[in-house]
Amino acid sequence: MKLFFWQPWLIPILPLAGALINGLFGKRFTKSVIAAVALCFTGASFLVACAHAYTLVHSGADALEISYGTWIRAGAFSADFGIYLDHLSLVMMLVVTGVGFLIHVYSVAYMEHEGGYYRFFSYLNFFMFFMLTLVLANNYLLMFVGWEGVGLASYLLIGFFFLKDSAANAGKKAFITNRVGDFGFLIALFLLIQHFGTVRYAAVLDIVSHLSVEATAGVLTAIGLLMLVGACGKSAQIPLYVWLPDAMEGPTPVSALIHAATMVTAGVYMVCRSNAIFSRAPIALLAVAIIGTLTSFFAATIGITQTDIKRVLAYSTVSQLGYMFMAAGVAAYSAAVFHLMTHAFFKALLFLGAGSVIHGIGGEQDMRKMGGLRKYMPWTFWTMLIATLAISGIPPFAGFFSKDEILWQAFSSPHGSKIFWVMGVITAFMTSFYMFRLIFLTFTGEYRGAKPDAHAAHDDHGHDHGTPHESPWLILAPLVLLGVLSVIGGWVGIGNRFEQFLDPVIQKVSVEQSSAQNGEAAATTGSEGAGENKGLENLLMGISVLVAFSGLGLAWFLYVKRPELPARIADASGGLYRLVLNKYWIDELYSAAIIGPLLWLSRVVLWQSIDQKLIDGTVNESAVAARDVSQIIRQQQSGLVRSYAGWIAAGAAAVVAYMVWMGTR
């Protein structure tokens, strides 16, 4: 235990070291050295994380908390640099380091032809550091540091191609939208400090669980709702989801790592981490569930109409995050974390696959210009197919288990409702539909890209940009590994094993409440209800599988069997189609309702009136006045000695006259 590499602080610090080495000296390194540094440090971090996960699970302890000294002390309040390792942060930590490492490997090949190679890896490691800080912190304040840090890393990486206007703007949009959410999180933090005097998870949990429900319901609800605002910003939920689709301007590995697998799930992590608070604030919990359900539904409808391959995946991510919020909102935190994990596998795979496709056909992202790529890039096709099956919820792939768990909890949890379930099932149908639409448009049929197939066959060099080609093995290896994880990742949830694994983290607060509410029901369904429940669960499972297959079927019918139909349907639905295609004009609405007035206020009132007229006016006018007065006075400094002498004489005469007058009075 005392060995140096056993220190848990190494887990976040190693990527930071990598970021510093590459960031400070990377300019002089060759590409292979840069890649080696980045991979070694993240890989080592993953290994240390694995070792700690192993020890923790086998020690049987619920949590491991280590403090490395005080960071802030003010009166009775103090915050530590500390690490809190329990089963929840353990899952997050393994996902972040594991998927992160695979994406690093992928990036080595993917970013090879881009400028700023060292900058990219430095940012990527930098992101890993802050994400691990967020996940491993032992108090909310340190979590907030990680929270802001990943926001910064996200901004830097979205705007990685900063010479492109759209990328720079997308970076700014993400950063500013996140500010809104961070504001909520910050106020929640202040409330925590004010009412509980501490931000340590363990202490907050202890205080909260000894409070009577009536005494603090208002405070806890306020804290919960404000945390939800923060989570909405970071995890791209309604109404702050607008930044995530634009964030696709960043390089594809970034989309996979930050905007699919890890950073955007920080909000879910926070809600699950604060489950003690949320479970005691039913209104906040309901708000989480409603926002999650609405987000998953609306994002899925938008996903159906998008034609940019990465944007489809972006909306799909928003939608899946909505699922996680729905699960958290019905107090099924372990289901949320389970889906978070499986989603990290298959969504990262989908993004990396999309990146491989984009790489293979020379930078094209429009699915209408793809098609028939299956025979050019079989590995990419098969791995992406696995991920698509997983996200659609088709057994036995990972997504099936987690999604089914969420839907079941939405239906059956004491906080759940049939409405959530219905919306969830419809969303599952749409998810399956738009994902297979993506697959069919991209991989089946004829290649609709710039260069016809026949032409390519005559060309001998297969790596010509117009000709689709399979990606190198460095890109394919992560795809395959993630593909394996997308298949088996869900099996840990069989027989509620995952739920039991997270049990120590999820406080059983609602037990007494719910038993008070439906004590009767619980008592009666206790014995014979179990079998009935099992039957119901199986029925619902059957429905969700059916729905997934029907989405597949519809996509196949529309995009393979009758490819001319989608355009006609789009024409027939007219306004509705345009509404969805334009993403409900939410961006336009925001820009008219918020950004426009804000810009007007800034430009007309703050800039032109206050800054230019008031502040500049005051400064400039006083300067002009000083100049005018000086202009008069400086006439006197003529350099004529006799004129000076005359003034002295006149002054002396005046003084004498005054004294004489005073004396004779």
Add this chain to the structure above:
Amino acid sequence: MIPVSWYLLLSAFLFACGVTGFLIKRNIITLFMSIELMLNGVNLSFIAFATRLGTLDGHIFVFFVMVVAAAEAAVGLAIIISVYRTRETLNVDRVNLLKL
């Protein structure tokens, strides 16, 4: 005994002559002489009061003024010679720059 006011009137007259000369003349040497005139006008009133009050303070002051005036004359004349050498003029209105 001549009343002290006569001495003071003479002193004021000498001082006024010095001021007037300083203001209207352009030749540096004349200005210099005007300054000496002013100093001596002041000296005269010192002496007059000292004699009238029967103390030595005024006499001592006058000696000091004379010593300083002599030193000043030495420095001033040196400057005047230096100015004349470089500018070839003694007109103060044409000596209004410290540096050529």
